[in-house]
Amino acid sequence: xxxxxxxxxxxxxxxxxxxxxxxxxxxxxxxxxxxxxxxxxxxxxxxxxxxxxxxxxxxxxxxxxxxxxxxxxxxxxxxxxxxxxxxxxxxxxxxxxxxxxxxxxxxxxxxxxxxxxxxxxxxxxxxxxxxxxxxxxxxxxxxxxxxxxxxxxxxxxxxxxxxxxxxxxxxxxxxxxxxxxxxxxxxxxxxxxxxxxxxxxxxxxxxxxxxxxxxxxxxxxxxxxxxxxxxxxxxxxxxxxxxxxxxxxxxxxxxxxxxxxxxxxxxxxxxxxxxxxxxxxxxxxxxxxxxxxxxxxxxxxxxxxxxxxxxxxxxxxxxxxxxxxxxxxxxxxxxxxxxxxxxxxxxxxxxxxxxxxxxxxxxxxxxxxxxxxxxxxxxxxxxxxxxxxxxxxxxxxxxxxxxxxxxxxxxxxxxxxxxxxxxxxxxxxxxxxxxxxxxxxxxxxxxxxxxxxxxxxxxxxxxxxxxxxxxxxxxxxxxxxxxxxxxxxxxxxxxxxxxxxxxxxxxxxxxxxxxxxxxxxxxxxxxxxxxxxxxxxxxxxxxxxxxxxxxxxxxxx
Numbered sequence: 001x002x003x004x005x006x007x008x009x010x011x012x013x014x015x016x017x018x019x020x021x022x023x024x025x026x027x028x029x030x031x032x033x034x035x036x037x038x039x040x041x042x043x044x045x046x047x048x049x050x051x052x053x054x055x056x057x058x059x060x061x062x063x064x065x066x067x068x069x070x071x072x073x074x075x076x077x078x079x080x081x082x083x084x085x086x087x088x089x090x091x092x093x094x095x096x097x098x099x100x101x102x103x104x105x106x107x108x109x110x111x112x113x114x115x116x117x118x119x120x121x122x123x124x125x126x127x128x129x130x131x132x133x134x135x136x137x138x139x140x141x142x143x144x145x146x147x148x149x150x151x152x153x154x155x156x157x158x159x160x161x162x163x164x165x166x167x168x169x170x171x172x173x174x175x176x177x178x179x180x181x182x183x184x185x186x187x188x189x190x191x192x193x194x195x196x197x198x199x200x201x202x203x204x205x206x207x208x209x210x211x212x213x214x215x216x217x218x219x220x221x222x223x224x225x226x227x228x229x230x231x232x233x234x235x236x237x238x239x240x241x242x243x244x245x246x247x248x249x250x251x252x253x254x255x256x257x258x259x260x261x262x263x264x265x266x267x268x269x270x271x272x273x274x275x276x277x278x279x280x281x282x283x284x285x286x287x288x289x290x291x292x293x294x295x296x297x298x299x300x301x302x303x304x305x306x307x308x309x310x311x312x313x314x315x316x317x318x319x320x321x322x323x324x325x326x327x328x329x330x331x332x333x334x335x336x337x338x339x340x341x342x343x344x345x346x347x348x349x350x351x352x353x354x355x356x357x358x359x360x361x362x363x364x365x366x367x368x369x370x371x372x373x374x375x376x377x378x379x380x381x382x383x384x385x386x387x388x389x390x391x392x393x394x395x396x397x398x399x400x401x402x403x404x405x406x407x408x409x410x411x412x413x414x415x416x417x418x419x420x421x422x423x424x425x426x427x428x429x430x431x432x433x434x435x436x437x438x439x440x441x442x443x444x445x446x447x448x449x450x451x452x453x454x455x456x457x458x459x460x461x462x463x464x465x466x467x468x469x470x471x472x473x474x475x476x477x478x479x480x481x482x483x484x485x486x487x488x489x490x491x492x493x494x495x496x497x498x499x500x501x502x503x504x505x506x507x508x509x510x511x512x513x514x515x516x517x518x519x520x521x522x523x524x525x526x527x528x529x530x531x532x533x534x535x536x537x538x539x540x541x542x543x544x545x546x547x548x549x550x551x552x553x554x555x556x557x
Contacts, residue, residue: 050098
């Protein structure tokens with residue numbers, strides 16, 4: 001079977017989840033068309049591109065007094081692997097918005113390097129259509145090898161191999177810069193002699209990791225079934241990081257990468273994994289959970305991924321008993337499949353509760369709530385205080401506040417239910433953008449004249465209240481009477497002071513630099529109180545209202 005037939009067969013079995021929704025829709029042929037409607041005014045400096053949908057002064061002056069080294073380090077340090085949708089959206093806005101630079105501090109060579117840094121970050125975050133849009137707007141990029149290589153790799157990641165190879169025809173085909181790409185395109189086009197010459201040149205360079213690619217490429221030109229090759233798999237295991245060419249080659253060969261390699265992928269690679277029929281199902285589920293948290297796929301696609309997991313009927317029937325012995329990534333699909341098959345309300349409820357429990361720590365509560373929140377009448381079957389707390393969180397995450405209060409009142413128990421009740425009200429006020437201070441004052445009366453144990457939940461609820469309300473005198477009086485026993489040893493007071501001081505001065509550059517340093521690739525819900533407060537105060541003081549609202553609402557769950 002020749003390679004083209006192999007590839008066609010792969011395409012026939014592509015899963016439904018191949019349809020990854022990109023936020024900027026472009027025609028597949030955009031980069032080959034001379035579409036003047038996309039071409040903006042030519043700019044002298046490539047780094048000053050602007051493909052944002054709205055004019056905003058927020059980002060225009062952020063870098064205006066910064067040196068090349070400061071700006072480049074800021075962009076390089078963006079936490080592009082963070083799984084939080086709020087952080088991903090903030091990074092996206094920074095990358096696509098119009099920016100201006102002090103040309104006394106940044107020369108032409110610096111500008112070129114800055115442009116490449118921006119493009120690299122767009123690529124890593126899976127914003128592939130945005131890169132094509134930048135190319136289409138700027139005539140100076142017509143023969144720019146760097147951006148064209150990124151567009152070639154982007155097309156490989158979207159299974160548009162013929163388009164990728166067409167772009168290659170437009171560039172100076174430097175065998176050092178485009179070596180592996182030239183080889184793959186020659187193989188795809190059945191130009192095996194040219195491919196073998198390229199492989200020989202690659203072999204002479206003797207670079208780490210090339211041995212696997214060389215062996216794989218030679219195998220693709222043969223009719224052998226290479227999926228069981230022990231040598232090939234042994235060499236694959238030595239590769240710690242995958243690039244688009246290697247990933248496409250693995251797909252052609254019907255070979256799955258391993259978990260360690262998948263775990264290190266940026267968003268662009270994760271999106272590719274979902275469309276690759278060669279990848280093992282558990283790895284697709286891992287990618288789906290990250291991408292749904294980043295807001296790059298919807299919950300329906302997560303449900304489809306969960307349904308792909310293979311379990312025996314006996315395992316599905318006993319899911320409630322055996323799920324604890326599995327990893328959360330494996331347990332969630334098992335519970336979900338079992339829930340969808342269960343017609344007994346009591347056992348169905350127990351499985352839903354279990355699924356919610358193992359989703360909270362992984363920041364999947366709101367997504368799972370949308371999958372299971374309408375499957376039964378919870379008010380009729382919830383019997384315990386603990387279950388009421390969890391189901392109230394489920395409803396609250398969907399902004400169904402009346403139902404959250406109703407289920408909470410069924411098995412009310414102080415002080416835990418008091419915490420929840422206060423959190424639901426705060427979340428509702430945030431959603432309505434209208435605060436009822438009198439209602440909050442009444443609820444705070446439950447905590448007067450007692451010392452509350454060191455409760456992270458209560459601390460965060462009070463933090464949100466102080467940050468997001470006008471703090472009437474009555475509310476301040478009530479807050480003075482709330483006492484929480486606290487362990488101050490975990491406080492990073494320096495970052496706290498910096499977050500408040502820098503953001504109050506409107507210093508966006510340094511404030512966001514600090515924000516990204518604090519959050520890194522961590523889950524916002526697992527930050528300590530001071531870290532959470534520092535991030536929220538930065539967003540609030542800088543006027544990032546949507547991001548502030550989303551994180552405060554999540555804090556209240």
